[in-house]
Amino acid sequence: MQQGGGSESEVTWEDQQNINKFGRLNNRFHELEDEIKAAKELNESLEDASNELILSDEDVIRFQIGEVFTHMASDEVEARLEKMKEEASKDLERLEEEKESVLAQMSELKKILYGKFKDSINLEED
Amino acid sequence: MAASSVSSSSVVTERRGIPAASFVEDVQTYLTQSGLDVNSSLSFLQERLHQYKIVEMKLLAQQRDLQAKIPDIEKCLDIVATLQAKRGSDEALVADFEVSEGIYSRARIEDTDSVCLWLGANVMLEYSYKEANSLLRKNLENAKASLEVLVADLQFLRDQVTITQVTIARVYNWDVHQRRIRQAQAAKKT
Numbered sequence: 001m002q003q004g005g006g007s008e009s010e011v012t013w014e015d016q017q018n019i020n021k022f023g024r025l026n027n028r029f030h031e032l033e034d035e036i037k038a039a040k041e042l043n044e045s046l047e048d049a050s051n052e053l054i055l056s057d058e059d060v061i062r063f064q065i066g067e068v069f070t071h072m073a074s075d076e077v078e079a080r081l082e083k084m085k086e087e088a089s090k091d092l093e094r095l096e097e098e099k100e101s102v103l104a105q106m107s108e109l110k111k112i113l114y115g116k117f118k119d120s121i122n123l124e125e126d
Numbered sequence: 127m128a129a130s131s132v133s134s135s136s137v138v139t140e141r142r143g144i145p146a147a148s149f150v151e152d153v154q155t156y157l158t159q160s161g162l163d164v165n166s167s168l169s170f171l172q173e174r175l176h177q178y179k180i181v182e183m184k185l186l187a188q189q190r191d192l193q194a195k196i197p198d199i200e201k202c203l204d205i206v207a208t209l210q211a212k213r214g215s216d217e218a219l220v221a222d223f224e225v226s227e228g229i230y231s232r233a234r235i236e237d238t239d240s241v242c243l244w245l246g247a248n249v250m251l252e253y254s255y256k257e258a259n260s261l262l263r264k265n266l267e268n269a270k271a272s273l274e275v276l277v278a279d280l281q282f283l284r285d286q287v288t289i290t291q292v293t294i295a296r297v298y299n300w301d302v303h304q305r306r307i308r309q310a311q312a313a314k315k316t
Contacts, residue, residue, distance in 0.1 A: 011296055016149050016289060023288045024281055062222060065208055066201040069230075071220040 015116065022109045022123060025102050032099045039092040046085045053078060141282045144181060147174065147289040153300040164301040171294045178287045185280050192273045199266045206241060206262065210255045213237060 053061065053074065061077045062069035072080075110123050139146050150156040157167060212219045212235075219235040242252045243261065253261060 011292065013149050013151070016292060019292055020285045020288045023284060027284060066205040067224060068205070068233075069222040070208060071222075 015113070018109055018113055019121075022106060022113065025106045025109070029099065029102050029106065032095055032102065036092065036095045036099065039088065039095055043085070043088050043092055046081060046088055050078070050081045050085065053081065142279055144178075144279070144283055144286065146282075147178075147286040147293070149289055150293050150296065153296055157297075164297060167297055168294060171290055171297070175287065175290045175294070178283060178290065182280070182283055182287070185276060185283065189273070189276050189280065192269055192276065196266065196269050196273070199262055199269060202243075203259065203262045203266065206255060206258050209235065209238075209241060210259070213239065213255070 056074070059074055060071050061074050063072045063077050063080065064070075113121055113123060157164070160167065162170065209219060214237070216237070218237070221233050221235065222230045223233055225231045240252050240254050241258050242250045243258055244250050
């Protein structure tokens, strides 16, 4: 966000607040991208784990909780994995929704700010 | 989003030791009132910006620590819950644990009602499952609450950074504008 050029348009407190809000949203957007990436990875790992579980014919599985691997019956592991998968995909959904809403708010603010400052303001990333 | 809560931030002068950046309504008035010329006001603002950036780094480090701590506590809760569920089932909990890096041994945890929690500072205390659970939950809540405050601090700080950056750009632009006016006037005279 930089203002260039020598033309002086009046910057009001309201404009400043819009710029601040845009900055916050932009920050959140980047955080969300990271969080979404991590959530996707988690979803994939859990999916891989349950596929492996189906293929394996062991009755007792070593399941990591915290630092230790507990010996657990495979059906219990399956139940746990299902629950974790459910939570992880809900989490991912929630993050994607937030991202959409952040993007929508950002484009609203862009309209307002570009409308007022034309090319004296730059809201794009390099 | 707590966007509306900052609408009154023109009145807020600081937040947890972070001074607020004052919004400049009019550059000319600002310079006259502060008694600064363009260059010294720019270097003052740059200095401020630099200080904000240092605080931001500090807060970001704290945020990372907390963000790592929360899943740690959650893991502890998970294992306590697992122990609790096994209790009274006559079955011992068998677990492979790391003795040293890359070396694992097997433990049988017989029917028991307590776990030891590492409290830090070389202190470990034995708790019943119930107590351990509630202690860990409390820690988790505290960590989450601190994270929330920290995120709000960071937002406040970033607003101040943005205000300062915009002010720098405006002072600079104003200066360029003034120079142009002077040049135009000088050109007219000749």
